Amino acid sequence: MGIRDMIEGKKQWRAHMARVKALPPDYQIVYKEMQRYFFKVGPVDLLEGTLLSGIVDFFEEGVAGGKGVLELIGDDVAAFCDDLIKDSRTNADIYQESISGKSGPAER
Known part of the structure; x- marks a missing residue:
């Protein structure tokens, strides 16, 4: 990853967060909780995918x-x-495989 890619990635992230900040406060709170959850447990390809922007x-x-x-997402x-x-491979899956000694699909 070159410096231009990093700069472009930062620009995209800032634009994304500007969209989040334009949402009503209750939406922002739920989005931030979802984001925190995904960063902790979420899919391995979270940053490359379109999950957060979706x-x-x-x-x-x-x-x-x-x-x-x-009303949109439930309680x-x-x-x-x-x-x-x-249906996504998660960090939790990788951890479980590492402690059980099994190899994941990427390691086979």
Whole structure:
């Protein structure tokens, strides 16, 4: 990764966070909790994928439709997050494989 790639990545991240800050406060709170959850447990390809920007798109549509954030995702934010990444390889999967001695699909 070159310096230009890092600079471009920072620009994209700042633009993404500007979109988050434009959301109503309740949406921002839920987004930040989801982001924290994904960074802790989430998919290995989180930063390369479109998961976070897709969530912002989804939230922007909800705001435009006049819905509250919990109307969109339900009361259990973690369950909603788990459903989004159910088919993705996660950091938790890698950890479980490392302590059990099994090799994951990438290591085979």
